[in-house]
Amino acid sequence: MIRLNSKTKLILTVAALGLTMLWFYHLEQNPRANGYLIKILERSAIYAVVAVAMNLMNGFTGLFSLGQAGFMAIGAYTVGILTIPVEARPNVYYISGVAPWLEKIEIHYLAALFLGGLIAAVFAALIGVLILKLRSDYLAIATLGFAEIIRSVIASPQMDTITNGSYGLKKILRFETIYTPFILSAVCIFMMVLILRSSYGRAFLAIREDEVAAEAMGINLFTHKELSFVISSFFTGVAGGLLAMFMGSIDSGTFRVTLTYDILLIVVLGGMGSVSGSVIAAFLVTGGREYLRFFDEPLKIAGVQISLFRPGFRMVIFSALLMIVVLFYRKGIMGDTEFSWDGIANFIYRFLPTGKARRGNGGRDE
Amino acid sequence: MNNGKPPVLRVENCTMQFGGVVAVDNFSMEVYKDEIVALIGPNGAGKTTAFNFITGVYEPTNGRVFFEGSLMVANRPQGKMKRFYQGDANAICSDVVRKTPDQITKLGLARTFQNIRLFKGLTVFDNVLAAMHMHLNSNFFMAALKLNRGEEKRMREEAAALLAMQGLYHVKDKIASSLPYGQQRRIEIARALATKPRFLLLDEPAAGMNPQETDELAAFIKKTKEDFNLTVFLIEHHMTLVMDISDRIYVLDFGRKIAEGTPAEIQENEHVIAAYLGVEDAES
Secondary structure: OOOOOHHHHHHHHHHHHHHHHHHHHHHHHOHHHHHHHHHHHHHHHHHHHHHHHHHHHHHHOOOOOOOHHHHHHHHHHHHHHHHOOHHHHHHHOOOOOOOHHHOOOOOOHHHHHHHHHHHHHHHHHHHHHHHOOOOHHHHHHHHHHHHHHHHHHHHOHHHHHHHOHHHOEOOOOOOOOOHHHHHHHHHHHHHHHHHHHOHHHHHHHHHHHOHHHHHHOOOOHHHHHHHHHHHHHHHHHHHHHHHHHHHOOEOHHHHOHHHHHHHHHHHHHHOOOOHHHHHHHHHHHHHHHHHHHHHHOOEEEOOEEEOOOOOOHHHHHHHHHHHHHHHHOOOOOOOOOOOOHHHHHHHHHHHOHHHHHHHHHHHHHO | OOOOOOOOEEEEEEEEEEOOEEEEEEEEEEEOOOOEEEEEOOOOOOHHHHHHHHOOOOOOOEEEEEEOOEEEEEEOOOOOHHHHOOOOHHHOOOOOEOOOHHHHHHHOEEEOOOOOOOOOOOEHHHHHHHHHHHHOOOOHHHHHOOOOHHHHHHHHHHHHHHHHHOOOHHHOOOEHHHOOHHHHHHHHHHHHHOOOOOEEEEEOOOOOOOHHHHHHHHHHHHHHHHHHOOEEEEEOOOHHHHHHHOOEEEEEEOOEEEEEEOHHHHHHOHHHHHHHHOOOOOOO
């Protein structure tokens, strides 16, 4: 085991952050050429927030919820409705017009994001009272149902003047720089880490480990489950708002169940109960999905068309990769441990020939 | 033993039925302050069931439990149970009080479990800290934003002191499930003490221990009782341990109380001997 001293760790952290900033700056200099990469990075950062929020509930509190898409939809629509420039509204709501009370309301995007999270949290608190008594898979089904209800309500004709029904929203305020989504995502994730490291975080873990024992230790199951659900939904809502700003135009189809599954995949792949695992997996999955695109393109080897290479094939490869991970690395990339420089150092050390030799000699000498 | 003082824990005519099966039948008992009281009985006698309705895991079908003079648990047969109820019809309880296990723990009763229920994936230290969560004064936002550093520090110090007192400080950073069985039992007791109870319920603390470990446990329980000023109620199969540490003993068989008294009285009691060793003729 190698243990780095805290000074080395600090230097490494600062260096890593500095390099990332430098890289972003470089990307920003030429947005046209790097647009694709910037998009992938931004989407990854936003998915990382949802994944950490989902992990807070599924991995840390042990409540299997699949309502993420619904809460993201709430956040996204809140941000969308409140940040579309007033002058652009007639153009967006060109079919049924916009509700008169909404016509002139336009707020700062930060306020809108916060409000989006808050509304998602309120919805979570309300349905949590009803469904948090359910266990594991039943809870998953109930939350899944809730997400679908939200989606249908948003798309319903009765909501036309508010959500523009099935036509969706356009011209949502977009991010001006790559820094905005990254900083906001980092703040969200940092706050969740703080919560998890507090006494409440330990109570969540206790519930995950053993509900009966947790209750016998004076931890009120309902209050803490509700708290976990509300926190998770708040940040999911905020991330939904970020997604709306990232995409610029949304419709109810964006928030199908498949979105939840994408996030679930990130959480499982990163490791249930690991914040850094979720973050790393968010980048790997989002990036992987894009960079495996060459599988979708026709391929000719020695003049023969390989019929497997056709649109959609990358998802087959992707699913196969996932199955391999689930079968052989069941705990995900990080298990339930967190990223640390010590971990990296030990990982590298293991692959260094000198390290191996030294360890081997040490064993023989003693 | 009682010196005219009211009992700390009083169980009054409690019956627990699962459908038509009577697990505990019209059971009454008292535990007085500073006593160590044991509940013994053959397998399936209903001891753990009695524990579970006292600590709120189950609701008794009928009966009342008082803690420090106030009604803690009370129930009467309701709904379908009215038809199934086989207990004493005259003893039907008039009030209904339901408390969840966490509310009961907050009143000052803490318990351990027959099949150790530690937070397995957490460290020993976090196990104890999690049990201290219920005494947290600062609200959620204070705690989440790390504005309660003083309190967090105090909690950590208390947890460390508690573990040191129980001789468990050296394993504080180990994952709970990685430790030997005897140690896990003691961690479970330490965790229960972290809730700052006045009354400790131990469910078969010596289960799976060898004679030497059992002797150590007896000393440990006595010392803990003195150190923390506790009243102790325990279920145990290990007769040497029970006879060694308890002031009074209740004996259950097939859900019924067949005897109560001091260790010496219980050892002489023919019903108890019959229940444990069996008799040729069916009991009259």
